[in-house]
Amino acid sequence: MIATGVFPMRLFLLFFFVGIVLILLQSTFLSLLPFGPVVPDLVLILCVYLGLHHPTMGAAVGSFVLGYSIDVVSSRQLGFNAFAMTLVFLAVYFSSRTIWLQNPVVTSLIVLFAALVKGAALVLVWVVFLKTEGFWLGAVRNMLMEAILAAALAPVVFSLLRRSESYMKKFDAVM
Amino acid sequence: MLDFFRKNQVPLSCCFCLLLSVYILTAGARGQLKNEPLSAVLMWIMRPLQIAAQGTINWIGGLQDRYDTLAGFRAENERLRKRIQALEVERQKLLESQATNSRLTQLLDLRSHLPGKAVTASIIAHSASSWFKSCLLDKGSADGVSKGMAVVTPLGVLGQVVAVTPRTAKVLLLTDPNSGIDVLVQRTRARGIVSGSLENGPVLKYVKRSDEVQEGDRLITSGTDGVFPKGMMVGTIIKVTKQHIGLFQFIEVLPAVQAARVEEVLVVGAINSSAKN
Numbered sequence: 001m002i003a004t005g006v007f008p009m010r011l012f013l014l015f016f017f018v019g020i021v022l023i024l025l026q027s028t029f030l031s032l033l034p035f036g037p038v039v040p041d042l043v044l045i046l047c048v049y050l051g052l053h054h055p056t057m058g059a060a061v062g063s064f065v066l067g068y069s070i071d072v073v074s075s076r077q078l079g080f081n082a083f084a085m086t087l088v089f090l091a092v093y094f095s096s097r098t099i100w101l102q103n104p105v106v107t108s109l110i111v112l113f114a115a116l117v118k119g120a121a122l123v124l125v126w127v128v129f130l131k132t133e134g135f136w137l138g139a140v141r142n143m144l145m146e147a148i149l150a151a152a153l154a155p156v157v158f159s160l161l162r163r164s165e166s167y168m169k170k171f172d173a174v175m
Numbered sequence: 176m177l178d179f180f181r182k183n184q185v186p187l188s189c190c191f192c193l194l195l196s197v198y199i200l201t202a203g204a205r206g207q208l209k210n211e212p213l214s215a216v217l218m219w220i221m222r223p224l225q226i227a228a229q230g231t232i233n234w235i236g237g238l239q240d241r242y243d244t245l246a247g248f249r250a251e252n253e254r255l256r257k258r259i260q261a262l263e264v265e266r267q268k269l270l271e272s273q274a275t276n277s278r279l280t281q282l283l284d285l286r287s288h289l290p291g292k293a294v295t296a297s298i299i300a301h302s303a304s305s306w307f308k309s310c311l312l313d314k315g316s317a318d319g320v321s322k323g324m325a326v327v328t329p330l331g332v333l334g335q336v337v338a339v340t341p342r343t344a345k346v347l348l349l350t351d352p353n354s355g356i357d358v359l360v361q362r363t364r365a366r367g368i369v370s371g372s373l374e375n376g377p378v379l380k381y382v383k384r385s386d387e388v389q390e391g392d393r394l395i396t397s398g399t400d401g402v403f404p405k406g407m408m409v410g411t412i413i414k415v416t417k418q419h420i421g422l423f424q425f426i427e428v429l430p431a432v433q434a435a436r437v438e439e440v441l442v443v444g445a446i447n448s449s450a451k452n
Contacts, residue, residue, distance in 0.1 A: 026303035028228040038305040057188040064192035072214045074304040076337055076353050077203045083196035090189040122306055129204050132352045138373020142305045
């Protein structure tokens, strides 16, 4: 499951493009879906995918940049999602050593776990840096809803990412 | 030593990124992250894409509206149906033009009544995170928008600018838990602060138990915060709860402006020198 070595240029471009598309989707189309206040976190799923399939230094920095981009587009203060996404990548990186099965159920469970890690990280930095009243109930609801939504969407996003990578490999073989 | 770094490059780079995040958070909290270049670059990349995506959404929305309208006529006579379809398309165009015209006229009207300078802007993206309620405008510091400016519509207050790049501005909505607007209850002149919350919708805080407020009361800006012009509609009280203990009442508010339904806004400059934070 683990691919080591450098992060090839083509893969970097692929994930850069995918990252932009996902952030764009999250900030436009997906924020209008009827899930109440919760936006499906596709960027989180991408970070989990990177942690599982491309555990490299470049992917770690990529997770940080993805989180930072979400901060730039959405957060009141920079660094919240950058911190959370990096922590998610690190958690998935360490967990991936013990994961041998790969199927939609396992994928969903990993993403569920990662979403909870992200939620916990956000709660932590929120409590430290933004002292807000009436926070806990909403935070727990957001965390759970985000986790369930992300887990439900994970198999589809993983499948699309795997397919994109295999197309790229085929293209490389032809070239 | 080098072998250790090579073996642990992923955890070490993660630790570096985590430390960098904490540094960014700390610097941001202290207000030391002004003119941070990476945000401007990311915004520069995202802005045209977000404008295009928002345009596509509007186009799809228009198509759906047209489809919904036409679906009602399907059972009717075939000869009349074609005629109605043509008229309906025409009507939609006219209605859209009329609606846009009306919105812009209202904005112009509002602008003429506001003190200080005002910039008209369009919303190009909404919050990508469930934890923050914000939106992005297509105007930035190059157009005269600056941090701290109020964002309003003819219906009322939308929020406040919290970050700007040369071509975009990020607006913290009234519904965000970190926002706070000084308001008056229009009927009784009782004062309080309207703030968002993650648990419910916005709430009106710090209204004394002895103050008379009731469901349906309208909330307007007090004008004393130096940011929002006095008398702008903020929302309507939908629920008042007097708890057994405590100095204040718990009041839920329905905001006057729903960000998801707004396309154009006015960004208004500070109404006095104390507005800058």
